[in-house]
Amino acid sequence: MSYWNLLDKLDGLDKLEHPIRLFCPIYPLIITKCPIFAPRMVKIRDIELGDFPLLLAPMEDVSDPPFRALCKENGADLMYTEFISSEGLIRDAAKSVQKLDIYEYERPIGIQIFGSEIDSMKQTAEIVERTNPDILDINYGCPVKKVACKGAGAGILQDIPKMVKMTAEIVKSTKLPVTVKTRLGWDDNTKHIVEVAERLQDVGIEAISIHGRTRKQMYKGEADWSLIADVRSNPRMRIPVFGNGDIDSPEKAVEYKAKYGVDGVMIGRASIGNPWIFNEIKHYIETGTHKAKPTVEDKAKAALRHLEMSVKWKGETLGVAEMKRHYTNYFKGIAHFKETRMKLVTSFDLNEIRETLQSIKENADNYEVVI
Numbered sequence: 001m002s003y004w005n006l007l008d009k010l011d012g013l014d015k016l017e018h019p020i021r022l023f024c025p026i027y028p029l030i031i032t033k034c035p036i037f038a039p040r041m042v043k044i045r046d047i048e049l050g051d052f053p054l055l056l057a058p059m060e061d062v063s064d065p066p067f068r069a070l071c072k073e074n075g076a077d078l079m080y081t082e083f084i085s086s087e088g089l090i091r092d093a094a095k096s097v098q099k100l101d102i103y104e105y106e107r108p109i110g111i112q113i114f115g116s117e118i119d120s121m122k123q124t125a126e127i128v129e130r131t132n133p134d135i136l137d138i139n140y141g142c143p144v145k146k147v148a149c150k151g152a153g154a155g156i157l158q159d160i161p162k163m164v165k166m167t168a169e170i171v172k173s174t175k176l177p178v179t180v181k182t183r184l185g186w187d188d189n190t191k192h193i194v195e196v197a198e199r200l201q202d203v204g205i206e207a208i209s210i211h212g213r214t215r216k217q218m219y220k221g222e223a224d225w226s227l228i229a230d231v232r233s234n235p236r237m238r239i240p241v242f243g244n245g246d247i248d249s250p251e252k253a254v255e256y257k258a259k260y261g262v263d264g265v266m267i268g269r270a271s272i273g274n275p276w277i278f279n280e281i282k283h284y285i286e287t288g289t290h291k292a293k294p295t296v297e298d299k300a301k302a303a304l305r306h307l308e309m310s311v312k313w314k315g316e317t318l319g320v321a322e323m324k325r326h327y328t329n330y331f332k333g334i335a336h337f338k339e340t341r342m343k344l345v346t347s348f349d350l351n352e353i354r355e356t357l358q359s360i361k362e363n364a365d366n367y368e369v370v371i
């Protein structure tokens, strides 16, 4: 074993730090207490998020309380609810109201709202405040036609003055810290995110998450993080800037952290069926090595708990139906799994699905993981 390898094993510190550490006994004290060296704490108002927070992205029909419970246990530093329609909340629509459910163990948690009418959004902010989340997030990124074409979500990227005005009004109407999640622009000709982020900061938002695509791109192509980096390096920006889009591995999180200088990353699709991704990234950042992957048994156990929590929270019919999208992801990359997967995704019988998951758990050692 080489000298450096030995030191790596001893304390997992970066190579350049070893000589200092060896010859300076108070080094740990300096590195943790001195403001010049101590890792920066990312904060949204007084919410401390660590030096490089990992955020669970808001995802409709995915980032509900059952899924959030699993992500929280596995290291998510800040989570957001699914987006909630402003008009739905004002009308007291059951589906919208249910999305307001948040739990103490989830903190810090943000509730995300969307809408196109400034007055309704202000009213919605007041409703949200009464449920006492840590953060109110505004969705200016949803590309779906029925949302964007009505001027909500990413639709507002076609009317920046309205976006700024709506944000200012919402900030004024609530005591909660307001954050924004948005995209680079409406299309390739309107990627004004650097200016937009600054204007939103000026009217009082306290963090911004940017998905590196335009509305026109929907989810196609690769997310472009270069403009997110430009927002972050704008000397006028004081608030945390979180990057979003295509983070699907510890390596990518570390690479993008270094390359684009963001304050943290927000993870969406790669967490579906893989809530372990948050701790995997943290472990990789801390040690440079990979955390052991969840076993088939771990996956079956998680899927079972997820199912039980979903049924408890949404009722049997919806709970069973909405779990379907998760199974394919939980059991990705397992050889000869097609038949079992089909059973999971086609059955609507709760007990049958339970039995299938239980059987995967009990026979976990017989499955071969190929990726």
Ligand SMILES: Cc1cc2nc3c(=O)[nH]c(=O)nc-3n(C[C@H](O)[C@H](O)[C@H](O)COP(=O)(O)O)c2cc1C
Binding pocket: 057, 058, 059, 060, 061, 062, 081, 082, 083, 112, 139, 141, 142, 181, 211, 244, 245, 246, 247, 266, 267, 268, 269, 270
């Ligand atoms: C199923 C699904 C639902 C989504 N719902 C929302 C939502 O409610 N609010 C929102 O701001 N973005 C939503 N998004 C977008 C994600 O938050 C995220 O910006 C996008 O998936 C890109 O990140 P990723 O590459 O890590 O998945 C959704 C995405 C997916 C796949």
